[in-house]
Amino acid sequence: xxxxxxxxxxxxxxxxxxxxxxxxxxxxxxxxxxxxxxxxxxxxxxxxxxxxxxxxxxxxxxxxxxxxxxxxxxxxxxxxxxxxxxxxxxxxxxxxxx
Numbered sequence: 001x002x003x004x005x006x007x008x009x010x011x012x013x014x015x016x017x018x019x020x021x022x023x024x025x026x027x028x029x030x031x032x033x034x035x036x037x038x039x040x041x042x043x044x045x046x047x048x049x050x051x052x053x054x055x056x057x058x059x060x061x062x063x064x065x066x067x068x069x070x071x072x073x074x075x076x077x078x079x080x081x082x083x084x085x086x087x088x089x090x091x092x093x094x095x096x097x098x
């Protein structure tokens with residue numbers, strides 16, 4: 001994951017995951033918007049799952065634990081408030097702030 005842009009209002013993080021992998025379980029401190037650029041994945045949270053396909057988007061409520069299970073190579077963007085933080089259940093996984 002890589003921060004693409006930050007300004008006074010929002011930050012945009014680019015994500016890319018290979019088919020068969022997961023974006024590990026995590027929460028965001030603010031509402032997060034996932035925008036799929038290519039591929040598809042299952043967004044799993046609150047006992048539900050939603051398929052996110054190329055060209056679609058999903059809103060994930062603040063502090064809602066979730067994960068992204070990649071079906072087909074996935075590239076997309078996460079949009080957060082500028083001060084929003086993504087916290088992973090596995091502390092080894094970090095966002096590249098550079």
